[in-house]
Amino acid sequence: MGCLQSSNLTLLLATLFLFLSRPAHGLCKVTPGSENWPSLSSWTDLNRTTGGRLLKPLPPASVCHPDQPNYNRARCTTISNAWSSSQFHSDDPISYDWQNWSNYSCTLDPSTPCSGVGYPVYVINATTAEHVQIAVNFARDNNLRLNVRSTGHDFLGRSANPQSLSVWVHYMRSINFHGSSFSPQGCGISLNVNAVTVGSGTQMRELYRAAAARALIVVGGSSTTVSVGGYLTGGGHSPLSPLFGMGADQVIQFDIVTADGKILTTNECTNTDLFWAVRGGGPAFGVVTSFTIRAIPTVPTVVYGGSIRTSTDIDANFEAIAHVHKQWSSRLAKFGVGGYMIGTPHAGTGSISLQVIMPNATSTSVLQKKLAPILSEMASVTNGSVKASGFYSLYQSYGAFIAPGTDTNDASGFPGTGLTKLITSWLYDEDALNDPGLKNALMGASDSSTLLFNDFTAGPGTHNPPFIRGGGNAVNPAWRSAIVRPASEKHFPGLNRALLEQSKLDFLRFGESLRKLAPNGGTYGNEADAAxxxxQQAFYGSNYERLLSIKRTFDTDGVFWCRTCVGSELWEEDADGSLCSVE
Structure with a gap:
């Protein structure tokens, strides 16, 4: 009995010590150099357990710094030339497309400091679900900050967790077509659809080409170096979305590694809460290792590629832009037409590129009859100061348009790749597009150094998806009435913290200008301002309460954390990279 009492006293004292030693803002993840950071032998054991897949990479730009052990002038030249390529950053185990997410801890400029503090410390190059399982278990058992990364193409830095163990799923890139039917596991039914199972690291370019070889298409983004994992968990808009729905709407089944280290298959019959949440609710619930999605018989596609020639009259430039926005819903989106508008209207004389995409059109005249009057009217409302010119092209298949046989454009990079980048966006429904304040809202969302990057990727297909399993998913409800996603983007080179901080303030102001037309709406969580x-309301809408409940059920210890992800408000990230609970 005395021994038991002594044991209880020891436990009580240990618990009291832990409580008194905890930071005021809660329990923190273990960081390098701290007493509880795993020993070298523990990391050696982890490497052996994963079959030698543990990496300890240096920052990619470290080869340009003479004080770094891997300094190499020739290699620095090679990397500098590739720095604007999305594919380069994707192929590196820790790099990010946008350098502000590494906190400028190692840039190409050799005159600036270089260290790895803005990056993960260790990386597991996972190629199987079992590799992911081992990583999750190790991070959970050792209270480590866990990072999940595929390509690094992430506007919000969700795959940028410094001082962490990172799971790199970039090489989980299998593609397996199932033919014209698929039976979800445990459902006892067969769906009469073309289906394909893809590893979560598979990049869009690979999937598009594999589908095209079978006369199929899949709903995916226009940036073909993006991988399916982050795209689908975030909802996934596409030029095909006005016709076929969001990327997440196409998901039939997926495999996921959860915080307790289990490998689960989820669909409309099995683990239904996760099936609902992960399709649009973001990457907070586990590491998806593969998705099974619907593939669609290919369709001919007509594309208009042109430019809107702007003038020194800034007001007229935005009058023209607002006109296109106002006309899009009734004259283009309702017919399944998608597209993009990109340019700098505040800059004065120049041009804004306009791409209009009409799937399932058999001749250029079909799109021309709908678009040409809008462009003609645009010139009229600006007294001829803003005009458009371009050409129409017919592709016999959508695949031939989105992922041609050469990589000339595919790997060149997204605007601003390799630089600092900020973005803000909002979703506009018909009420917002018909608001008299539309032009001023768009004008107030940018300045002369800001890129307008508007997506016309919503319509009947996103409002009432023609295919969606399980009765629904966690896609932001704002998508179900949206027509347009106006966005502003800014990128600049170098390490300029003062400019970054000022730009962050500017983008809060730009975002407010966009939101004022639809204050109860929302935005696309994959492409928005992290601030x-x-x-919770902006990215997830009325789904948030249920999403947070599911998060607490499947991840009670906060193994998975990322900025603006479900439950991220329960933790606080310090400037030094530490992550501490606020509960």
């Missing part, structure tokens, strides 16, 4: 006020 968006009330991100």
């Amino acid at each position: 968006t006020p009330d991100f």
Whole structure:
């Protein structure tokens, strides 16, 4: 009995010590150099357990710094030339497309400091679900910050967790077509659809080409170096979305490694809460290792590629842009037409590129009859100061348009790749597009150094998806009425913290200008400002309460954390990279 009492006293004292030693803001993840950081032998054991897949990479730009052990002038030249390529950053185990997410801890400029503090410390190059399982178990058992990364193409830095163990799923890139039917596991039914199972690291270019070889298409983004994992968990808009729905709407089944280290298959019959949440609710619930999605018989596609020639009259430039926005819903989106508008209208004389995409059109005249009057009217409302010119092209298949046989454009990079980048966006429904304040809202969302990057990727297909399993998913409800996603983007080179901080303030102001037309709406969580006020409502809408409940059920210890992800408000990230609970 005395021994038991002594044991209880020891436990009580240990618990009291832990409580008193905890930071005021809660339990923190273990960081390098701290007493509880795993020993070298523990990391050696982890490497052996994963079959030698543990990496300890240096920052990619470290080869340009003479004080770094891997300094190499020739290699620095090679990397500098590739720095604007999305594919380069994707192929590196820790790099990010946008350098502000590494906190400028190692840039190409050799005159600036270089260290790895802005990057993960160790990386597991996972190629199987079992590799992911081992990584999750190790991070959970050792209270480590866990990072999940595929390509690094992430506007919000969700795959940028410094001082962490990172799971790199980039090489989980299998593609397996199932033919014209698929039976979800445990459902006892067969769906009469073309289906394909893809590893979560598979890049869009690979999937598009594999589908095209079978006369099929899949709903995916226009940036073909993006991988399916982050795209689908975030909802996934596409030029095909006005016709076929969001990328997440196409998901039939997926495999996921959860915080307790289990490998689960989820679909409309099995693990249904996760099936609902992960399709649009973001990457907070586990590491998806593969998705099974619907593939669609290919369709001919007509594309208009042109430019809107702007003038020194800034007001007229935005009058023209607002006109296109106002006309899009009734004259283009309702017919399944998608597209993009990109340019700098505040800059004065120049041009804004306009791409209009009409799937399932058999001749250029079909699109021309709908678009040409809008462009003609645009010139009229600006007294001829803003005009458009371009050409129409017919592709016999959508695949021939989105992922041609050469990589000339595919790997060149997204605007601003390799630089600092900020973005803000909002979703506009018909009420917002018909608001008299539309032009001023768009004008107030940018300045002369800001890129307008508007997506016309919503319509009947996103409002009432023609295919969606399980009765629904966690896609932001704002998508179900949206027509347009106006966005502003800014990128600049070098290490300029003062400019970054000022730009962050500017983008809060730009975002507010966009939101004022639809204050109860939302945005696309994959492409938005990480500092968006009330991100829970903005990114997830009325789904958030249920998503947070599911998060607490499947991840009670907060193994998975990322900025603006479900439950991220339960933790606080310090400037030094530490992550501490606020509960």
